[in-house]
Amino acid sequence: MTSMNRTVALLLAASLLSGCAMSSGLSAPASEPPAQWLNQQRASQAMVHHPRWWTQFGSAELDRLVRRALEANTDLQAATARIEQADAQLTQAGASLFPTLGLSTGASRSGTIGAGGTTEGYSANLNASYELDLWGALRNNRDAAKASLLASRFARDTVQLTVLASVVNTYLQVRYLQDSLILTEDNLRLAERLLEQVRAKVENGAVSPQDLAQQRTVVANARAQLPDLRQQLRQSRYALAVLVGETPQGFTVDGGELESLTLPDIQAGLPDQVLAQRPDIAQAQASLMAADRQVAIARADYWPSITLTGSGGYSSSDLSSLLSGDALYNLALSLPQTLFDGGARSARVDQATAAWEEQRAGYVGTLLTALQEVEQSLGSVQALAAQQQYRDEAYQQAQEAYRIARVRYREGATELTDVLNAQSSFNSARQNRLDLAYSQYQSRVTLYRVLGEGGEARADEVLAPNA
Template sequence: MPRNRLTFQLIIFLGVLLMLFSGCRTQSDLTDPIEIPESFSESGVEIVPAKWWTSFEDKRLSTVIDSAMSSNFTLLTAWERLRAAEAVVDRESSLLFPTLEATGSARADRFSDSSRDSEQLQLGLSTSYEIDLWGRIGSTIDAEQFRAQATLYDYQTAALSLTAEITRTWYRLADAQNQLALVNEQINTNLTVLELLNNRFEIGQIQSVDVLRQQQLVEATREQRTYAEARVQTLEHQLAVLLGQTPQSGVDLRPEDLPQLAPLPSAGLPTDLVQKRPDVRSAFASLRAADNDLAAAISNQYPRFSISASASTAAESAGALFEDWAVSFAGNLLAPIFYGGELRAEVDRNEAVKNQRLYEYGQTILTAFREVEDALIQEKKQVESIESIERQLELASQSYRQLRIQYLNGSGNYLDVLTALDDIQQLRRDLLTAQLTLVEYRISLYRALAGSFETEMIAENN
């Protein structure tokens, strides 16, 4: 048997033998870092849709959010980050296939003695392939795939956060418009009272100090209008930027009023929340990526085996280029012996990163549970707060009516009337603010319970 044939068969045998170990990975079992509770403290019966903001039954809001899904720059940035992560997966997956390269060269030598002129043409192909011993390459690819999954969940989290921010801004704008309308109404009321006091002062029924106090209330209410007008405009600017527009462009759609809240949504089971919240799923995917990085680092301490082959032809003319071929085949075994502790240190580093991702995953779960519980208790207590403000407003109105009658009959002090009127106006403004806060707590609850939803970009790329 020819010697080169024996060498070739020996290399093939060694390669097949080593391939039997291919795919052997050293990964650990991943368990939940915390004990998942059986249920939340409270729960309703209303099922939250994937597009949770539709629960407000506000078509204008839905139109604004649909527009932002394709124009918000923060969300577009998250999408490009996802595309980059998917490209990394494709890049690492290419290591599972052999590389193939073509070479070519041409050389011409010219001398004063033309009989010595020469030409040299050369073409060649070369290929190499690393057999994935111990699953190092496979673990690296899996790690990048999990990182790409985490990036997808991060994109979905960004989309959810954007919808929540737009919805909050939308209803804050509605509240600002309501506050402005209320303040204008209160200014008119205070001016009417001021005119009445001026008439009474002219006929000597009251003192000038009562007129001055009422004028001060008018100016204080006008100050409230200045603040309300500024708030309306800044919220319009904020909404425009969320839609990917300049603040100067303004917004075409504006809210009409605060929504009537649907019944309390069903909180579901904590285990279901862990499985559907994209930020929790992202943390778990990052943990699995770190686990595969650790497996790749461990496998990197073991020998590597690669196969390479090449074929080339050379001639002095194009016609004779393919008459003679040189073929080579080689097997290469690389076994790390001494790296000064570098490989072991890389294993230790990846193990620490994996533990870090494990703790981050646990903290993300705890944060998700806290957000649900916080939103539930905040909404419950805010309802009680609104009821208290409404009772205070009713009592203040009764006090104002009685004090005003006493004052008009000449048996009361106008300062008491003025204080009662100011209390009523402030309570009415506080009631609007409290109603907005209740809506914001419901938004927080929907956001805390929501899973991912399909955006137009995801639908187009599936």
């Protein structure tokens, strides 16, 4: 068999053997949803698939803010750039499966100084090098890069989920603080009205000046709440501006009454595909896949790597006759094998395996966290709904008690202390009612976030009409 035939045979054998790539042999944990959710009552179509869930709140301003966030949020832009980096790394890893080609040209002149005569030489060579992927190290490296790319894409979806929830929650907070400010200003007006009534009674000698001091304290405390609420409202607007990629200075929100928004009607059911919808679970799974490939790559170091190199070209003493000069070729095979490395390869395998165990634990932890978050969110939706009728009743009763107390105090049938207690109960009932409404809106946002809804939506989908 000639040397050329041997080379061809070796290439054919290498092609067949390269299909037997090494794998890590490690077992990934299975992921299955629970057979029964503790807070599940019945299925709800509103929870099955709604990637544009924020539109259910019925606010055109909120829809506009979400659109701006998807287009200009800096965290999303950074996550998108990380995807592009991972895509470039995948291209680099895949390139190692192909041979590398190079072209080299040269010219030389030689002679003796002071003596006549020179010798000229010209050459042109095409070089090729190819590493045979006998043990799958190169393909595993490519597959690891592919899994890392998937992890980057799912990480971006996770960032998007967080951004969406943050935009909606911050917008709700702005409207909640606006209502709280209005409520506090209204409480102040009621307290000032009662203060005038107490002052008139003191001037007429009907009550003690102590009543006047007590009511002045109530008024002062109400006024003291306003600066802090206004500052909280400004801070929420600043935070919302940053989320949508705008400068806080000059950023405004129209807002409006919180309870004018639509509260999405969500029953306490749950789709079975919840674990498949969450991008953080998919990200953890992709990272586990990448770690698995790294173990296989480390194990491949125990086997020799085979590299084929070849070159062919022309050499001539005359540039004009280069291509008709002497034809040269060179074929070589390199098969390096490490015999002793002081345990370095074993340590690399141990390190890769430990990294896989870390990713495995993170994957299981992500699964458990997802189940916990969904269960808690379902329970929160139910608990808040159960409070609604009691908060409404408390508000109505407190309002009536405060009205009666003011009338009786004006008629001199009761003490100021009774009025102040009734006023405090009424103010608390109003605030509790507002707090409950705010919590119910937030519980919807949390539920959609933990269900993984909206992570796959893009700005162009947001611009599309509702399905």
